[in-house]
Amino acid sequence: MSKRPPAPKVASLADLFALAWQIEADAVERxxxxxxxxxxxxxxxxxxxxxxxARAEGIHADEIRRLAGDIDVVAHASRIGGxxxxxxxxxxxxxAHYLMTPWHALxxxxxxxKRALEFFTGIVETTKDAKIRxxxxxxxxxxxxxxxxxxxxxxxxxxxxxxxAEDPDPPNPxx
Amino acid sequence: xxxxxxxxxxxxxYTNCYGFHGVHGRSLALAAGxxxxxxxxxxxxxxxxxxxxxxGGNHFIHACRRNIxxxxxxxxxxxxxxxxxxxxxxxxxxxxxxxxPGGTGLRPFHPLVVALASGANFIARCFSGExxxxxDILVEAIEHxxxxxxxxxxxxxxxRPDEKEWKNMVHPAPVGATDDPAKAARRIMTDDGFNxxxxxxxxxxxxxxxxxxQVADPCELEKEFEL
Numbered sequence: 001m002s003k004r005p006p007a008p009k010v011a012s013l014a015d016l017f018a019l020a021w022q023i024e025a026d027a028v029e030r031x032x033x034x035x036x037x038x039x040x041x042x043x044x045x046x047x048x049x050x051x052x053x054a055r056a057e058g059i060h061a062d063e064i065r066r067l068a069g070d071i072d073v074v075a076h077a078s079r080i081g082g083x084x085x086x087x088x089x090x091x092x093x094x095x096a097h098y099l100m101t102p103w104h105a106l107x108x109x110x111x112x113x114k115r116a117l118e119f120f121t122g123i124v125e126t127t128k129d130a131k132i133r134x135x136x137x138x139x140x141x142x143x144x145x146x147x148x149x150x151x152x153x154x155x156x157x158x159x160x161x162x163x164x165a166e167d168p169d170p171p172n173p174x175x
Numbered sequence: 176x177x178x179x180x181x182x183x184x185x186x187x188x189y190t191n192c193y194g195f196h197g198v199h200g201r202s203l204a205l206a207a208g209x210x211x212x213x214x215x216x217x218x219x220x221x222x223x224x225x226x227x228x229x230x231g232g233n234h235f236i237h238a239c240r241r242n243i244x245x246x247x248x249x250x251x252x253x254x255x256x257x258x259x260x261x262x263x264x265x266x267x268x269x270x271x272x273x274x275x276p277g278g279t280g281l282r283p284f285h286p287l288v289v290a291l292a293s294g295a296n297f298i299a300r301c302f303s304g305e306x307x308x309x310x311d312i313l314v315e316a317i318e319h320x321x322x323x324x325x326x327x328x329x330x331x332x333x334x335r336p337d338e339k340e341w342k343n344m345v346h347p348a349p350v351g352a353t354d355d356p357a358k359a360a361r362r363i364m365t366d367d368g369f370n371x372x373x374x375x376x377x378x379x380x381x382x383x384x385x386x387x388x389q390v391a392d393p394c395e396l397e398k399e400f401e402l
Contacts (some may be wrong), residue, residue, distance in 0.1 A: 117349055140350060141358060147349040151367040155344070 010123055016132055017068040018077035020139055023116055024061035025077075028054050034096055034105075041098035041171075049105045056149075060142070067138075099165055103157040110150045117143035176219050177206045179231060182257050183223035183250035183329070200230030203238040203247065210245050211384050217317060218245040225255045228264040228284050235286075239293035239322055244381040246316045246323040249286065250303070252331035252338065260334035286326055287363045287374065291356060296321030296377040298359070299352075300370060302345045303329040312373060321381040328369070341369070348372040 010016050035050035065073055095108060120143055123136040176194040178184035179202035187194025197205045206220040227235055227249045255261040262275045264284035271278045290298050297319040301309040316323035330338035348370040353359050359375035390396055
């Protein structure tokens, strides 16, 4: 796994809201891309899981905009750059496989949620600003809840057999 | 070490300390009486999900509320094992056997939430297969003032062979313990039942009733009851 760049500096509450929103928005984008990929591979079960995950992250993004009140998080996020393209919650597209199962998809989601949890925990532990710490602690609770949610979803699926990726007639890309 | 009835409650026979194997569901009542009269003793209570949550369910709620300084360990296997596999209060609704045809259809009891809402001062979940962590948490629970509640997921491999899978399902809680009951409630309510670790460390003062002078001669007690 490649080493992640250090977390962006959070100098204000606006920065924190913008980063939190950006993380969720990037996750939505990635899950939609993965859903589209799975549609191409005719894996409808996975399409549904990824679309559901994208919807859930979209709800979180909207909730952050609501919490931010008058702060225009979208504009502020594009101003500060944030962690666009390398957000902690972004699923790793290279880990996708056309025969993957919902269990794999949820494992990917779990990794993302745990990274987001670590990200906000890092802010709580390092910031000197009491307001930022308080809000980041709220995000820690949110992310812990998301980790719990993925664990609950995982209970519905057993880990697949070791041969899950074997395909006697694999696709033959023309490009 | 005080226990009730059930597989879990045989533990006083396996421990090297003073033990009292009590009656079904009443281990907490015995323990509360012992601790308030002999606060110098370390009191650990052992129970199971049937003994503790069904027959002794009411004692559980009020023991949490009273917050007497003792530790309650419930070995939860989601079944009545000693009596051959009847569903217990924590059995899943779809548990379908000859003794519960079609499943119970009943929502399982959520002991950690009940403990928190009732006032327990320390709440943790362990897994019997993670014995080092379990031992550490039990030590912490005993040292923490007030009523400490430790749920130990303990597979019954005889009547619930499916529970062998628990070793693959348990995982550390995503965040450390909190002393905020509202946060703890949110975390416990949203978890999958397999988060391990200390989940709540409260700051309530334990209940310590004041007694008058100690009676040296038990015969003197009779005077108190004279009409």
